[in-house]
Amino acid sequence: MESSAATTTPTVTQRDQWMVEYQVFQKYELFASLPRNAKSAMLELQRDNHMEYLTKGLKRLEPSFSVLDANRPWLCYWILHSIALLDEFVESELEDNAIEFLSRCQDPNGGYGGGPGQMPHLATTYAAVNSLITVGGEQSLSSINREKLYMFLRRMKQASGAFRMHDAGEIDVRACYTTISVASVLNMLDDELVQNVGDYILSCQTYEGGIAGEPGAEAHGGYTFCGLATMILINEVNRLDLAGLLDWVAFRQGKECGFQGRTNKLVDSCYSFWQGGAFALLQRLHSILDEQLAHRHSRGNCSNDSPQIGVASDICDGEKGGEGTSSQVDKTCHFMLRGLDASRPGNINCIGYNFIKQPAEEEPLFHSWALQQYILLCSQDLKGGLRDKPGKSRDYYHTCYSLSGLSVCQHSRSHDEDSPPLPSALMGPYSNLLERIHPLFNVILERYYEAHEFFAKS
Ligand SMILES: CC(C)=CCC/C(C)=C/CC/C(C)=C/COP(=O)(O)OP(=O)(O)O
Numbered sequence: 001m002e003s004s005a006a007t008t009t010p011t012v013t014q015r016d017q018w019m020v021e022y023q024v025f026q027k028y029e030l031f032a033s034l035p036r037n038a039k040s041a042m043l044e045l046q047r048d049n050h051m052e053y054l055t056k057g058l059k060r061l062e063p064s065f066s067v068l069d070a071n072r073p074w075l076c077y078w079i080l081h082s083i084a085l086l087d088e089f090v091e092s093e094l095e096d097n098a099i100e101f102l103s104r105c106q107d108p109n110g111g112y113g114g115g116p117g118q119m120p121h122l123a124t125t126y127a128a129v130n131s132l133i134t135v136g137g138e139q140s141l142s143s144i145n146r147e148k149l150y151m152f153l154r155r156m157k158q159a160s161g162a163f164r165m166h167d168a169g170e171i172d173v174r175a176c177y178t179t180i181s182v183a184s185v186l187n188m189l190d191d192e193l194v195q196n197v198g199d200y201i202l203s204c205q206t207y208e209g210g211i212a213g214e215p216g217a218e219a220h221g222g223y224t225f226c227g228l229a230t231m232i233l234i235n236e237v238n239r240l241d242l243a244g245l246l247d248w249v250a251f252r253q254g255k256e257c258g259f260q261g262r263t264n265k266l267v268d269s270c271y272s273f274w275q276g277g278a279f280a281l282l283q284r285l286h287s288i289l290d291e292q293l294a295h296r297h298s299r300g301n302c303s304n305d306s307p308q309i310g311v312a313s314d315i316c317d318g319e320k321g322g323e324g325t326s327s328q329v330d331k332t333c334h335f336m337l338r339g340l341d342a343s344r345p346g347n348i349n350c351i352g353y354n355f356i357k358q359p360a361e362e363e364p365l366f367h368s369w370a371l372q373q374y375i376l377l378c379s380q381d382l383k384g385g386l387r388d389k390p391g392k393s394r395d396y397y398h399t400c401y402s403l404s405g406l407s408v409c410q411h412s413r414s415h416d417e418d419s420p421p422l423p424s425a426l427m428g429p430y431s432n433l434l435e436r437i438h439p440l441f442n443v444i445l446e447r448y449y450e451a452h453e454f455f456a457k458s
């Protein structure tokens with residue numbers, strides 16, 4: 001029952017004060033007792049203020065933020081992707097500046113550094129490539145030196161199959177994901193890059209079910225997303241214990257409604273994407289999950305053996321993948337499939353394209369309304385930008401990943417990419433609706449299609 005109509009709509013200041021003064025769960029109960037119109041007002045995405053905050057950041061890319069000097073391609077990505085999620089436009093001068101700036105971060109021997117003249121790094125390479133895909137268009141996409149970038153990726157490859165983040169840098173699951181994601185979207189994933197990556201990721205899945213950054217470490221949401229997405233992109237996802245992974249990630253959503261990154265830690269809005277994004281992937285892996293579970297039950301529920309399921313034939317099917325669209329890409333993917341070695345079930349570079357066409361589980365496997373509530377109510381700074389949790393300051397990283405997670409929630413009940421989500425899928429007014437992302441890469445779906453088509457011809 002909603003409380004009496006005499007309850008007045010809380011002001012913005014009152015709301016922010018609640019966020020800080022009460023435990024999130026207590027506030028949630030208070031919130032639940034409010035009348036519908038008051039709830040809707042409190043759940044409104046403050047689009048104009050977010051845009052003001054984001055545009056201000058984009059203008060300050062140069063001269064650099066001194067403390068984030070080695071992270072400027074990341075700032076480009078967090079800001080440009082957030083703006084794209086809001087379906088807003090960036091002035092062409094600012095877009096040109098971003099392309100020009102990222103070109104100056106490109107190393108003559110391939111890859112992108114944290115700033116002009118800095119050593120190339122896989123994380124900033126991923127951020128730069130995703131930024132340029134988000135800007136889109138010939139000038140932006142053709143600014144990437146693919147040949148040199150491929151050489152950089154090969155240089156980071158280790159005998160174990162994993163990758164180093166940079167020359168003499170650390171080896172971890174992030175490095176595998178950033179390499180495989182970039183290579184896949186740029187249509188240059190091949191056997192040399194893929195070799196033994198699956199073994200490395202598998203060695204990072206822990207007894208809890210989630211994936212750690214490196215063998216023997218603790219399962220964490222950031223690495224779980226990276227490991228799962230990598231295994232899909234290299235067509236080896238059936239090797240993971242998906243039931244265990246689903247179990248682990250499901251228990252990461254707290255009573256505060258948001259996600260924590262690992263067991264016994266606090267919820268944080270950035271995990272709305274790292275954990276929520278993993279759910280968006282799992283939602284399309286239900287047939288493998290079901291087979292793994294059936295196999296486990298048929299063996300008396302005590303086997304660790306994973307069935308070798310024909311993921312490739314499910315995923316790399318150009319004809320199935322082309323359903324519902326008529327672009328050049330469908331023809332290209334189809335052509336590539338036909339032109340391949342018979343021992344390889346499909347063009348590995350088409351997995352990202354075909355994966356998103358897979359039918360998803362009807363309902364999300366997490367509480368998507370509760371997560372939207374956490375993002376809108378607890379992580380929004382009403383003056384613009386989003387934050388980890390009440391009491392923390394807004395920043396571009398949390399803005400990007402909270403909005404990415406919000407988009408995942410809003411689209412988690414739509415199965416046809418051409419029809420927009422029903423209002424019932426959204427918390428708050430329908431004007432909160434964000435653009436849809438490709439969950440394997442975390443770029444806007446339409447921009448992914450454009451890039452896939454562009455690089456398919458390269
Ligand atoms: C594409 C790419 C580069 C992905 C990165 C993925 C990612 C977010 C990894 C998490 C890193 C990590 C261990 C954070 C823990 O921080 P913490 O101890 O401050 O936070 P916690 O208490 O929430 O665990």
Ligand SMILES: [Zn+2]
Binds near residue numbers: 268270271388
């Ligand atoms: Zn965070």
